[in-house]
Amino acid sequence: MKVSSALFLLLFFSCSQRCCAQLEENLPELLTAIKAVDHKGQGHEKARIAVQQLQKRDAAALIPVLIALDDANPLASNWLRNAFETIAARTLKNNQKLPEEELLNFLRKTSHRPASRRMVFEWLQKIGSDQTEQMIDLFINDPSDELRRETVSRYIKQAEKIAKETPDDKTSRCNFYKKALLGATDDDQVRKIIKGLKQCGEEINLQYHYGFLNTWHLIGPFNNKEGVGFAKVYPPEKEINASASYKGQLGEVTWKKYQTDDSYGILDIAKQVAPHKGAVEYAYTEFFSDKQQPVEFRLATSNAWKLWVNGKLLFEREEYHRGTAFDQYRVPGEFVKGKNTILLKICQNEQTQDWAQKWQFQFRVCNPFGMAIHSAEAK
Numbered sequence: 001m002k003v004s005s006a007l008f009l010l011l012f013f014s015c016s017q018r019c020c021a022q023l024e025e026n027l028p029e030l031l032t033a034i035k036a037v038d039h040k041g042q043g044h045e046k047a048r049i050a051v052q053q054l055q056k057r058d059a060a061a062l063i064p065v066l067i068a069l070d071d072a073n074p075l076a077s078n079w080l081r082n083a084f085e086t087i088a089a090r091t092l093k094n095n096q097k098l099p100e101e102e103l104l105n106f107l108r109k110t111s112h113r114p115a116s117r118r119m120v121f122e123w124l125q126k127i128g129s130d131q132t133e134q135m136i137d138l139f140i141n142d143p144s145d146e147l148r149r150e151t152v153s154r155y156i157k158q159a160e161k162i163a164k165e166t167p168d169d170k171t172s173r174c175n176f177y178k179k180a181l182l183g184a185t186d187d188d189q190v191r192k193i194i195k196g197l198k199q200c201g202e203e204i205n206l207q208y209h210y211g212f213l214n215t216w217h218l219i220g221p222f223n224n225k226e227g228v229g230f231a232k233v234y235p236p237e238k239e240i241n242a243s244a245s246y247k248g249q250l251g252e253v254t255w256k257k258y259q260t261d262d263s264y265g266i267l268d269i270a271k272q273v274a275p276h277k278g279a280v281e282y283a284y285t286e287f288f289s290d291k292q293q294p295v296e297f298r299l300a301t302s303n304a305w306k307l308w309v310n311g312k313l314l315f316e317r318e319e320y321h322r323g324t325a326f327d328q329y330r331v332p333g334e335f336v337k338g339k340n341t342i343l344l345k346i347c348q349n350e351q352t353q354d355w356a357q358k359w360q361f362q363f364r365v366c367n368p369f370g371m372a373i374h375s376a377e378a379k
Helices: 005-035 045-055 060-067 073-093 098-108 114-126 130-141 147-167 170-183 187-199 207-209
Strands: 217-221 246-248 250-253 255-259 279-291 293-300 306-311 312-317 329-335 338-348 360-366
Touching: 005 045, 005 060, 005 207, 045 098, 045 207, 060 073, 060 098, 060 114, 098 114, 098 130, 114 130, 114 147, 130 147, 130 170, 147 170, 170 187, 187 207, 207 217, 207 360, 279 293, 293 306, 312 329
Parallel strands: none
Antiparallel strands: 217 250, 217 255, 217 279, 246 250, 279 338, 293 329, 293 360, 306 312, 306 338
């Protein structure tokens, strides 16, 4: 049976259109297969094949990939980011355009995953999008640490440029450092800004900038010989009574108020109370919030610890002397409107090495992306 050329072409294009439509319909299936892989490798082979197919897609797949990243697990995220980068690079190599407006819309929505938005920002810069430069100032309060860091870095560079080219213009230099400080949460950047402001004659309260809590009521020591104190429930875990006294490790103990003037809010228990060994100390404070809101509690200590907020145990870690770092632990929580109670249990073990003598903590309150939240009573 002979088929005319016209009919053949009609059948060919019809088939091609159906195939293309089928490929587009399979895109959600590819993304689902990739996101189904778990940390133990379950679904790995199916996901690997899906990634290979996804990488062959054109630029129309970029936005669906980005949206899939929003709730992808770490392993799936790596594969999806790789697929995005592969598709975007091939698109530009073939002298084709990325969907600039759609990418800009994705970037503008702060609800998307911060790392994905940062990746989009970098690709928009690669294609020379004018609008990314106009958005830089908006990132100073962005939920994305990386985008915020980009803006802070630019302000610091502008201040340093002024210092080099017009050193007498302290006002302009100071203004850029102050703008940078509004969004700075990474300590390396904050230190640069503080140094620059100091050269301009400006002093900054680091405790206030970071949201460190510097005033606590302490009670102890209670017994932690042979590590028994971490699990043992002492009276402060049952009640907070400012006038109460209890039997402690060395005799009667009562609540006493302490305030640290350390720039980074470190309260040295061993210095304030005594360098007891095998001991437990409780620290209590109150925070007044002007509204109900999600918060993060960021803690640093080399000791074992537990944290209660409004009577609820939020986190605990029984580990001693692994070292400390800024924002070492991040614990998500929520404040109610009005008074909120914060109770810490800080345990010291019995090690005698010089490096095992630290008994201290650092504690700050911030929003989920690291900007300080201050008590309504804070000055």
